[in-house]
Amino acid sequence: MSIKKTILLLFLLGAFVKLFSQDDKVYTSNGDVLVGEIKSMQRGVLIFDTDYADKKFEIEWTEIEGLSCSRTLLIYTTNGEKYKGGIKFLPDEDNKIQLQTLNENLTLTLNDIVEITSFEQKFIDRVIISIDAGLSLTKANNVRQSSASGKVSYRGIKWYLHANFSNVGTTQDNVDPVNRSEGGLGFTRDVLGNAMILGGTEFLSNSEQMLDLRSTVRVGFGYYIIRNNKLFLQAGAGLAFSQEKYGGVTATNQGSFEGLGITEFNAYDTGDLSFQLKLTTYPSFSEWGRWRIDLDTSLKYDLPLDFYVKLSYVHNFDSDPLVDVSQNDYVFKTSIGWEWD
Known part of the structure; x- marks a missing residue:
């Protein structure tokens, strides 16, 4: 032939x-x-x-x-x-x-x-990547705030893997710069029915609270309370271990065992709008009576060509910080981003 x-x-x-x-x-x-x-x-x-x-x-x-x-x-x-x-x-x-x-x-x-x-x-068809950035300027005291974040996720037949990172920096005349960075790696593994095994690690660094680094490893069990084509609501519980390192005059480094509670709500059948809220609680076993609570919520509006605008609010509460700093810290930001899927 x-x-x-x-x-x-x-x-x-x-x-x-x-x-x-x-x-x-x-x-x-x-x-x-x-x-x-x-x-x-x-x-x-x-x-x-x-x-x-x-x-x-x-x-x-x-x-x-x-x-x-x-x-x-x-x-x-x-x-x-x-x-x-x-x-x-x-x-x-x-x-x-x-x-x-x-x-x-x-x-x-x-x-x-x-x-x-x-x-x-194909593997690449299961991957979603999103990046966004924001910038704000205020003439008074020459305040400048910049933000950048990114997320990569993979949805397999039974596995969901994700990695995320975000940074917010603020500079102002006659004031020390403030920098806040956070990120993490996580996974969920579908098991029986609407149940799942979840785990991962996350970190937070915040110069405003003299927190050089807090790293947390966690594992637990979750369940979809509501899951349909309009929204999902899931909850989970488990265990965590956190290692904290504070700066300042006297450096402090301490590890602690904690409980883990997670509630996540996501509404996406609202046209081009989607809303997400995640509440994570860490009751300490090593320091009885201490609670840490993390709130992460966002409202995203889809634009043409896979672009979007997003409003985000993050709040961290610590009932008994290891050093003398505020119990509360929060960030509100607006950003424009792009998503590839």
Whole structure:
């Protein structure tokens, strides 16, 4: 066989495989039928790939009336169940699909489904990266505040990994500069139903409170109290160990064992707006009566071309700091950012 015929045969074979591998269909509320490949769905948005568009489609889950897919997908439901199977469109049933697994066929409403993952997704397709920055200037006393933050996350079939970092710096005439840096690494591992194992490490440095470094390692157990296509509410509990190093006239370095309580709320079915609130509490076992509470909340508005603007508020409370500093510290910032997913 000549080289030309071999190349032609390989090309036709690739086209044939491509043609029949992209037979997923999405039926929208306005009557359109899209043919391509279902990549994923989470937080109320379906990612759909087609041959006739350079960029993947992002379709609001509320705009979809039906799906069909002969490939094996991993499907999560509101009651915490996980299924492996294909999807059959039910033309006579509004907003319902038939889930076809190895053992059974069952009918689900689209509102029953909170997440879809394709086994064929590439690693890079599961990664989300966001970066944002802000700058404010005040003429009085020449106050300047700058902020920068970034986050990288990966969503696997059972694992969710993330890393984040943020820095806020403030300078002012005749006043020492103030710098605050925080970040961390974390993971969650899905187990039974809506339950998960969680863990990770975080750090905080704050010159305003003479805190050179506080590093915390934590592990615990979490549960989705509410999880649907509009919002989720999860709570968790566990154990933590913190190592604190304070500067000042007399340097202080101390470790302590603590309890861990986490509550996280995220609302994302509000058009281009999304709201997130995370409350973390650390009751100390080593210093009975001491409590640390961290509050992190943000309001984000999506802009074209994957840009966004965000308002953020972070508050840290320590009932009994190791040195003579304020019990409260907070940061309010506005920023503009970009997200790649």
